[in-house]
Amino acid sequence: MNIALLTSEIAVVILALLIIIFDLLLPRQETRRSLGAFAVCGLLGILVYTFSQYGISATVYHGFFVVDTFALFFKQLFIVATILTLLFSLDYVEKMTRNAGEFYALLLLGLVGMMVMASATDLLTLFVGLELMTIVFYVLVGFDLKSVKSSEAGIKYAILGSASSAVFLYGVSWIYGFTGNIMLSQIAEHITASPAVLFGMGLMIAGFCFKLSIVPFHMWAPDVYEGAPIPVTAMLAMASKAAGFAIVLRVFFVAFNDLQMYWLPIVSALAGLSMVVGIVGAIWQKNTKRMLAYSSIAQAGYILSGMLAANPAGVKGMLVYAVLYMVANVGAFAVTLAVYNQCGSDDIEDLSGLSQKSPLLAVVMTVSLMSMAGLPPMAGFVGKMYIFMAIADSGYLWLAILGLVMSMISVYYYILVVRAMYSNAVKDQQIFTMSGSLRIVALLSLIATLFIGIYPAPLATLANAAAMALW
Amino acid sequence: MIGMAHFLTVAAIIFAIGLYGVLTKRTIIGILMSIELMLNAVNINLITFSHFITPEALTGQVFAIFTITVAAAEVAVGLAMVFRVYHDRNTVHAARLDEMHW
Numbered sequence: 374m375n376i377a378l379l380t381s382e383i384a385v386v387i388l389a390l391l392i393i394i395f396d397l398l399l400p401r402q403e404t405r406r407s408l409g410a411f412a413v414c415g416l417l418g419i420l421v422y423t424f425s426q427y428g429i430s431a432t433v434y435h436g437f438f439v440v441d442t443f444a445l446f447f448k449q450l451f452i453v454a455t456i457l458t459l460l461f462s463l464d465y466v467e468k469m470t471r472n473a474g475e476f477y478a479l480l481l482l483g484l485v486g487m488m489v490m491a492s493a494t495d496l497l498t499l500f501v502g503l504e505l506m507t508i509v510f511y512v513l514v515g516f517d518l519k520s521v522k523s524s525e526a527g528i529k530y531a532i533l534g535s536a537s538s539a540v541f542l543y544g545v546s547w548i549y550g551f552t553g554n555i556m557l558s559q560i561a562e563h564i565t566a567s568p569a570v571l572f573g574m575g576l577m578i579a580g581f582c583f584k585l586s587i588v589p590f591h592m593w594a595p596d597v598y599e600g601a602p603i604p605v606t607a608m609l610a611m612a613s614k615a616a617g618f619a620i621v622l623r624v625f626f627v628a629f630n631d632l633q634m635y636w637l638p639i640v641s642a643l644a645g646l647s648m649v650v651g652i653v654g655a656i657w658q659k660n661t662k663r664m665l666a667y668s669s670i671a672q673a674g675y676i677l678s679g680m681l682a683a684n685p686a687g688v689k690g691m692l693v694y695a696v697l698y699m700v701a702n703v704g705a706f707a708v709t710l711a712v713y714n715q716c717g718s719d720d721i722e723d724l725s726g727l728s729q730k731s732p733l734l735a736v737v738m739t740v741s742l743m744s745m746a747g748l749p750p751m752a753g754f755v756g757k758m759y760i761f762m763a764i765a766d767s768g769y770l771w772l773a774i775l776g777l778v779m780s781m782i783s784v785y786y787y788i789l790v791v792r793a794m795y796s797n798a799v800k801d802q803q804i805f806t807m808s809g810s811l812r813i814v815a816l817l818s819l820i821a822t823l824f825i826g827i828y829p830a831p832l833a834t835l836a837n838a839a840a841m842a843l844w
Numbered sequence: 845m846i847g848m849a850h851f852l853t854v855a856a857i858i859f860a861i862g863l864y865g866v867l868t869k870r871t872i873i874g875i876l877m878s879i880e881l882m883l884n885a886v887n888i889n890l891i892t893f894s895h896f897i898t899p900e901a902l903t904g905q906v907f908a909i910f911t912i913t914v915a916a917a918e919v920a921v922g923l924a925m926v927f928r929v930y931h932d933r934n935t936v937h938a939a940r941l942d943e944m945h946w
Contacts, residue, residue: 518928546890549907550889
């Protein structure tokens with residue numbers, strides 16, 4: 374047994390525990406910014422270390438935990454998302470709560486859950502990782518003690534999340550009963566298309582769809598995204614969703630690969646529905662976070678549709694898209710947070726005249742939203758192209774066309790936000806301030822979105838290697 | 845003779861009761877209790893399969909222990925949230941959670 378394969382997970386746990394200890398040692402009135410900076414430095418170190426793990430393909434704990442390119446790709450995505458979120462939210466967390474140390478420690482523990490999910494090769498490990506992540510998020514969503522919305526969002530997420538976990542587990546128990554195994558590779562050997570197995574698979578799909586906020590299990594997303602503190606919303610949108618896709622890909626392409634004729638039609642219908650409901654829902658929103666929540670439902674639909682290709686090309690498209698979506702979201706949420714810090718609310722109206730107050734943030738927001746809409750030369754265009762080309766090759770041309778039409782409609786409500794920033798008059802004449810780290814994150818997001826959009830080859834190569842690891 | 849089908853039927857009935865409770869209960873505490881029922885139905889299922897399908901391996905029983913632990917953590921967080929909600933609004937009725945809607 375090679376425990377060294379677990380180094381990055383163990384390191385993140387130690388980092389979280391150290392932050393709790395330092396939090397206790399720091400005097401009560403002292404600022405907690407140093408803890409956030411410490412977490413960022415630690416994560417940067419771990420991120421650098423994970424690059425040394427490329428090329429490994431080995432398992433620990435009797436094959437319950439695997440380190441391969443696919444898992445590493447997702448782990449790096451989660452770590453980068455956490456680093457960027459921490460960087461742009463240092464001020465906000467300080468203002469929001471007196472327990473900033475606990476906030477950072479919990480965020481890191483949620484990160485461990487995601488990393489375990491990316492590496493899980495059996496239903497038990499997968500379940501433990503999933504629950505570690507979601508239980509941490511229940512707490513984080515309700516972390517803002519001053520806000521009534523935050524506690525409401527927290528309890529809604531906790532109840533719906535626990536219920537969906539129970540449904541998911543009930544499905545797992547049927548799969549276990551009728552294949553006699555919980556290892557994904559063993560399940561694949563023993564699986565037959567009996568009604569009980571299909572019933573279990575259906576329940577598991579419902580559970581996964583909840584975590585990914587796929588229609589018709591998306592009802593929680595707008596409320597939770599709106600009520601949660603902004604950094605938590607950002608993590609929910611970027612990392613928790615990507616973690617969900619990591620386990621969905623492994624479960625469906627390893628364990629249920631032989632049942633493709635049963636789950637492909639379901640997935641295509643769910644993906645199409647998510648695109649339509651997400652885009653139509655977003656049009657009416659007045660709150661930036663709520664608009665991004667509906668937009669994330671639609672984006673989940675785009676990413677999910679990549680599964681229909683059922684080949685490495687489709688999975689490659691999904692992985693590329695997950696990264697692009699993260700990069701674009703970092704920019705959008707950083708701007709939302711900067712505006713929130715300034716005027717204490719996060720409605721789209723509050724973005725009015727941002728171009729005069731802070732031209733940089735207005736440009737970052739515009740580029741991020743256009744990337745989500747999929748306009749060239751922004752990165753989102755590349756991601757959509759990979760996915761839609763892959764599924765059109767596999768005979769799902771109708772879904773590719775639906776996706777394109779929906780992307781065009783989505784430009785409409787993204788443009789509404791851009792118009793508010795550029796043409797509306799400034800509401801107040803306060804001087805706009807933001808922290809240096811937020812400025813850096815916004816710039817990084819801008820540069821990455823444009824760079825990947827113009828020169829996607831390196832990311833595509835990496836995603837391709839990761840996708841090949843599944844087959 | 846009581847066989848596997850009987851246990852599975854009991855589990856299915858308990859799961860259905862739990863699901864019905866989640867969808868119809870009006871207080872958050874009631875909903876949390878219904879979720880607990882659903883998770884216990886899962887445990888019955890897992891242990892039944894462990895006993896009848898894989899008697900030589902304890903996979904299902906180990907899984908059930910993990911499920912119990914995770915369910916405890918979930919309910920602990922859920923109850924803490926109920927305290928927060930009660931503190932904010934003096935009620936634990938699910939219908940009163942209407943701060944956000946479009």
